[in-house]
Amino acid sequence: MLQQTQVKTVVPYYEAFMERFPDVESLAAAPLEDVLSRWSGLGYYRRARQLHAAAVAVVERGGFPTSSAELESLPGIGPYTAAAVASMAFGEAVPVLDGNVERLLCRRLALAEDPKRSAVRRRLLQEAAQLLSLQRPGDSNQAMMELGALVCRPQQPACDTCPLSQGCRGRELGAEQFPPPRKRRNVERSRLAVVVAERQGSVLLFKRSSNEALMAGLWELPTIPLHTKETMEQSLAATYGGAWSIGSLEQVVRHSITHRSLQLVVHRGTFTAGDSVAEGPEATWADARARENLALSSMVAKSLRSYERAMQERAAEADVGLRRVKKLMEAPAGSPRNGR
DNA sequence: GAGTCGTGGCA
DNA sequence: TTGCCAAGACT
Numbered sequence: 001m002l003q004q005t006q007v008k009t010v011v012p013y014y015e016a017f018m019e020r021f022p023d024v025e026s027l028a029a030a031p032l033e034d035v036l037s038r039w040s041g042l043g044y045y046r047r048a049r050q051l052h053a054a055a056v057a058v059v060e061r062g063g064f065p066t067s068s069a070e071l072e073s074l075p076g077i078g079p080y081t082a083a084a085v086a087s088m089a090f091g092e093a094v095p096v097l098d099g100n101v102e103r104l105l106c107r108r109l110a111l112a113e114d115p116k117r118s119a120v121r122r123r124l125l126q127e128a129a130q131l132l133s134l135q136r137p138g139d140s141n142q143a144m145m146e147l148g149a150l151v152c153r154p155q156q157p158a159c160d161t162c163p164l165s166q167g168c169r170g171r172e173l174g175a176e177q178f179p180p181p182r183k184r185r186n187v188e189r190s191r192l193a194v195v196v197a198e199r200q201g202s203v204l205l206f207k208r209s210s211n212e213a214l215m216a217g218l219w220e221l222p223t224i225p226l227h228t229k230e231t232m233e234q235s236l237a238a239t240y241g242g243a244w245s246i247g248s249l250e251q252v253v254r255h256s257i258t259h260r261s262l263q264l265v266v267h268r269g270t271f272t273a274g275d276s277v278a279e280g281p282e283a284t285w286a287d288a289r290a291r292e293n294l295a296l297s298s299m300v301a302k303s304l305r306s307y308e309r310a311m312q313e314r315a316a317e318a319d320v321g322l323r324r325v326k327k328l329m330e331a332p333a334g335s336p337r338n339g340r
Numbered sequence: 341g342a343g344t345c346g347t348g349g350c351a
Numbered sequence: 352t353t354g355c356c357a358a359g360a361c362t
Contacts, residue, residue, distance in 0.1 A: 002357090004345090005358080006347095006348075006356090006357050008348090008349085009347070041346090042347075044347085044359090044360090047360085075361095098358050098359080099359085100358075101358095116342090117341085145358060187354080255346095256346090298347060
């Protein structure tokens with residue numbers, strides 16, 4: 001969970017996850033669907049699949065591997081995670097190199113090169129090994145990561161309070177210039193139509209196939225690109241089968257996925273199953289309770305919240321209108337109206 | 341080696 | 352509003 005994700009974000013997911021899957025056996029025995037649903041909203045869903053696969057592998061081999069080399073053979077466990085687990089759980093003297101330590105060491109060595117390059121990486125690992133406490137490698141690794149996160153932070157590093165400022169070459173030259181800024185990628189912008197089809201309090205969802213690159217295996221609201229020659233109804237039928245009609249209600253929701261910036265136009269719509277529906281992706285009608293146990297992305301959850309808010313506002317307006325009408329009808333016939 | 345994958349916080 | 356980035360791994 002902590003891979004590329006901040007601790008603060010992870011904590012609530014971690015606690016709920018551990019309650020649902022208290023040990024490796026329960027995780028291995030659980031359907032992937034359940035694992036994904038507990039991962040909903042955390043992102044990088046491949047991690048959930050790999051964690052599940054790793055649990056299966058651990059149970060099959062009869063226990064956890066205890067060396068960093070063996071750990072790294074498990075799905076989803078790379079150099080960082082293998083070193084972190086091996087050092088913290090099993091006391092192996094291997095250094096971790098996460099984003100924080102990487103930055104700290106680049107500054108310490110005043111390396112003005114891209115730390116992702118393998119040659120630079122080797123140099124950083126060598127330095128990390130030098131600094132590692134062989135008596136307490138787990139604590140030592142955690143201390144380095146904390147130091148990077150809290151003291152040798154990306155902007156405005158607190159060099160004055162740094163316990164490693166002694167041998168730091170970057171401090172003299174201006175720590176902030178190391179490592180060099182990454183090449184930035186251009187953001188791809190797009191507009192999508194998202195359709196909420198309601199039926200007796202349930203919403204129509206489709207399952208993304210497991211080999212999709214993006215959010216594989218998660219449930220999605222029917223979604224189509226905007227600005228096509230086809231009408232929305234045609235696009236929806238082609239993608240999801242059935243027959244569609246689109247209502248007037250629409251809400252705009254913004255969402256960003258790594259290098260993409262999405263404008264989601266959430267529509268209300270209706271869906272009628274036709275002969276072609278069997279050819280579309282797996283579908284389900286899910287009410288609010290059912291949705292709790294489905295794997296939804298944050299993008300879908302956000303769209304649904306926006307839709308529900310809009311519907312509540314519309315209902316409130318309708319209620320006010322109804323009261324006005326009632327009031328008029330209750331007034332004595334032929335009585336003068338306001339302002340006349 | 342470079343591209344990709346989600347999301348939320350923050351400046 | 353926009354861009355950057357985080358306890359990375361995999362293709």
